[in-house]
Amino acid sequence: MKKIHTSSSHRFHSILETLKRDHTDLREMIEVLKSDSENIRKKKATYADFSKLLKAHAKTEEQAVYTVASKIESLRSAVFEAYEEHAVAEELMKKISYTRDDDRWLGRVKVLGESVEHHIIEEESELLKNLKQRIDLKQEQEMVDHFIALRTRRPMKPSSAHAGVLKDEWVTQS
Ligand SMILES: [Fe+2]
Numbered sequence: 060m061k062k063i064h065t066s067s068s069h070r071f072h073s074i075l076e077t078l079k080r081d082h083t084d085l086r087e088m089i090e091v092l093k094s095d096s097e098n099i100r101k102k103k104a105t106y107a108d109f110s111k112l113l114k115a116h117a118k119t120e121e122q123a124v125y126t127v128a129s130k131i132e133s134l135r136s137a138v139f140e141a142y143e144e145h146a147v148a149e150e151l152m153k154k155i156s157y158t159r160d161d162d163r164w165l166g167r168v169k170v171l172g173e174s175v176e177h178h179i180i181e182e183e184s185e186l187l188k189n190l191k192q193r194i195d196l197k198q199e200q201e202m203v204d205h206f207i208a209l210r211t212r213r214p215m216k217p218s219s220a221h222a223g224v225l226k227d228e229w230v231t232q233s
């Protein structure tokens with residue numbers, strides 16, 4: 060039997076699935092940044108990618124997801140908490156950029172990794188879960204499309220290993 064290929068744009072992907080591709084890459088890099096056994100060279104190289112990806116992800120998420128979520132009364136405080144966590148990470152990244160002492164750098168990068176990890180867990184298990192219950196599928200699809208359209212214009216695409224079923228979509232639109 061012939062396999063039918065449908066256009067990727069007609070497949071529905073949840074907002075959680077969409078954001079998880081970046082989250083998965085971020086989490087893998089966080090493991091390196093937190094690790095006590097990785098050397099500083101490896102951590103510096105990983106941090107260069109991590110900071111680029113985090114900036115691209117956070118900005119896109121704010122524009123495509125948080126803006127919508129902040130209009131839903133019951134989600135407002137959780138959304139503002141998430142915005143604040145992005146801002147804290149941004150501040151810490153600024154500090155890290157001018158940290159010359161290696162031990163201080165390692166400490167700051169570890170704290171950043173731990174705080175982003177915590178943020179991702181809460182985002183996936185609380186914010187996005189509650190958001191999904193308060194929007195319909197059409198709104199969710201619009202949010203996903205908006206996220207992908209903005210995200211493809213920014214650096215650091217999801218690694219092919221994690222792009223999974225959504226890979227075609229990103230490739231087509233970039
Ligand atoms: Fe976030």
Ligand SMILES: [Fe+2]
Pocket residue numbers: 078082116120179182
């Ligand atoms: Fe996120």
